[in-house]
Amino acid sequence: MTDATGHHTVSAGEAIAEFVNTSKRFGAVLAADSLNLRIRKGEFLSFLGPSGCGKTTALRMLAGFETPTEGTILIDGRELASEPAYRRPVNMVFQHYALFPHMTVAENVAYGLRQRRPKLPGAEIALRVAKALDTVRLGDFGPRRIWQMSGGQQQRVALARAIVNEPKILLLDEPMAALDAKLRAEMQMELLGLQRSLGITFILVTHDQQEALSMSDRICIMGKGRIMQIGTPRELYDLPANRYVADFVGRANILPARVRATTGARAEVALADGLSVEVTAPFAVPPGAAVEVAIRPEALRLALAPEPGVPAIAATVTHMTFFGEHIEYLLAHPVLGALQVMLPRQAERALPGAGVGAMLHVLWDPGAGLILGQD
């Protein structure tokens, strides 16, 4: 299914896996802190966060390499928290592939099928291995040794070795981290195509937000062992729940403010310099409350002169960085501090002579930016 924004959608009803108050403690370190998450059948879900945020622990608990200290995990309706990895209907693509060096490509791919009891007939195994290798476009590479394969090819072998088992869930632990940028982009497209055609639930662990944003149906942002926010890429980008998410996904100017008045989903807030701006309020806030507001660099505009009816912050340009299709301005304001503004290339033409040192007006359109919740 595809929605109006071109996104693949998954019915919210059916859960293929579920974390229920799942915690994992390593000595004094709480690596996963009461996770609650329903993973939908057929979706592409990413765990996104910096290293040490608990995303890998969450994945390893699903795979069965770690046992939760508290809480449980359901896979396909069965309680599996203490079931060993080899009895779970999930397969994993490892970060460094973990291919068996003493076996050929085909033998690596056949490994999972050969573990089935009662045994599968050899002819069926050969057929399914050939099909899996075709799927990852390695049809002729079956007899090769692992060390004869390039990094990108090894990645495909690892993928084939997992999908040949037709798992209920495919787990991907930073599978693209070791590939160069071009190969990574190719592999991302391929992986996405594969997920759509196989209909298997994919769970990806990554620290690369571009990867997560471009591939996922939903992203689960992790930090300090906790789930910070779960949502579609657009929801996370447009409505980050808190400072952590606003900061981690994309870039944001985060400013302290005080609520003056609220009307529906909008709020009028005063910035530190007293300027009143209108922002989105995703939840109810009482007038007078001290809050943080976030605004994306591309949501702000720059002008030589203020426009009537639009709040403007007068600030000095300190840096300009050219990125080709857009330009990033860094401006300084005596009270608000540094502000990032991102302009498309053609908007630059409306600012003749506005180089470093120029005084410009940062325009804040009504409704741009939003109030952040607590972490």
Added chain:
Amino acid sequence: MAISQRMARAILLAPAGLWYAVLLVLPLIVVLVYSFGERGAAGGYAPAFTLAQYANLGARWTAFQNTLLLAPAGTLAALLIAYPLAYFLALRVSARWRTTLLVLVIVPFWTSILIRSYAWIFLLGGRGIPQLLSDLGLGDLRLINTPFAVLLGIVYGYLPLMVFPIYVSLEKLDKRLLEAAGDLGAPPWRSFLQITLPLSLPGVATGSMLVFILLMGEYLIPQMLGGGKVFFVGNALVDLFLQSRNWAFGSALAVTLVAIMLVTVTLYMRFLKRIGAARDDVGLM
């Protein structure tokens, strides 16, 4: 003045080359020449060209029999004891204890094998374990000067040489491969047979070779724990060169031992290569 590359290579290889030429090749040639000679009238060697010494090898058949039985048996026993130990050290012990336990494996080496063998003589002798057993009413048992005592001694003495190569190959085994095998549905014992064991075979090969070659030439342990009743080719050689002073026959014995060793080791290497080539089938059995 620049030294040519060939010159540099020759200079670098000279010490080792000289070492092997003088201390290995030359003595071997001497032994080979002696083996075709005769015993001198007053002992030692008298030049001749005869195959008589080789024809007479049967006189020392027992020494060959003992060596060819106990050296492989000792290697096998050492392997069967060392593998689980190395596995435990490499894969089951926390990093905090690993070094300590590894040191404990070497600690016996801090004392001479001579002294340790004396300890075994006492333990296995009449007033050692057999005494204890008979005190407990478990009957009379003679241990010292039996093949069992020699086997025990050689396994005990050479165990670390087996443990370390296996430990190293298990230690560098990528543990994620075992997770991958588990993830793909292999229960622990099958991932051991299909992943751990085949990938640790190089260590097994090195350890076995090391222990087997040394055991084939063993002298001290059969001398002390076999008490002249269970003796190896090494003991026969000492007897021939030093007691009987029949250098020609001793040389024939020595050449035969070297030949047997060369053949067995070559066959073993061939076998390992075959396993290596077909290891995928072993791995997937």
